[in-house]
Amino acid sequence: MATVLYITANPNYESSYSLAVGNEFVSAYRAANPNDEIVHLDLYKTNIPEIDAEVFSGWGKLGAGAGFDALTGAEQAKVGRLGELVDQFVAADKYVFVTPIWNYSFPPVMKAYIDSICVAGKTFKYVQGIGRVGLLRDKKAVHIQASGSVLSPGSALAEFEMGHRHLNAIMEFFEVPSFESIFVEGMAVDPSQATVIKEKAIQQAREVAQSF
Structure with a gap:
């Protein structure tokens, strides 16, 4: 049985x-893999501490050999929660990221989440003489991204796109070997085709889910 972490970053639920x-991806995946566990992590309903002065202070104390009890209450709450998030990520076998494009990138809450899971010794490590080595070589991921403009690779505005490219860089950083993409795009460019665009993406999502 595999665990799928379904990570969404869109407050526009309706x-x-x-x-x-x-x-639709999740429904198709569940139908094809009824024994797998799907954990929904809605980033807009999740406590994701910002990496601030208290986090750095807490990390500094731990790095210097202090016990967790030596941290202040605020430091314990933030550092502890960040640890929970990265441990949950590492424990999962597959990742489904779902984001909209806002101003050519994903919502800020996704960046905060990425910061919480980029942890040396958990998702990557540094090896002397080699450099950075990813630690998630047995995972797989897919990214579903929606944008009013057409921003996918090969499009006229592809160089402006910073959402999927950022996630792709992070997956490469972790050395996740399989990272697929599903783009739902162009609805603002041609509103008359919005329904067609969505249905086409849903069909692609169902197909990808079958083999994910």
Whole structure:
């Protein structure tokens, strides 16, 4: 049995294209893999501490050999929660990221989450003479991204796109060997085709889910 971490970062629950496609992906995956566990992590309903002065202070104390009890209450709460998030990520076997494009990138809450899971010794490590080595070589991931413009690779505006490219860099950083993409895009460019675009993406999502 595999564990799938379904990570969504869109507060627009009623009319989100990315969530509509993501939910169809999950339904198709569940039908194909009824014994797998799917854990939904809604980043807009999740406590994700920002990496601030208290976090750095807490990490510094731990790095100097102090016990967790030596941290202040605020430091314990933030550092402890960040540890929970990265441990949950590492424990999962597969990842489904669902995001919209806001100003050519994903919502800020996704960046905060990425910061919480980029932890040396957990998702990557440094090896003398080699450098950075990813630690998630047995995982796989898919990214469902919606945008009003057409930003996918090969498009005229592809160089402006910073959402999927950022996630792709992180997956490479962790050495996740399989990272697929499903783009739901162009709805603002041609609103008359919005429904067609969504249905096409849903069909792709169902197909990808079968072999994910």
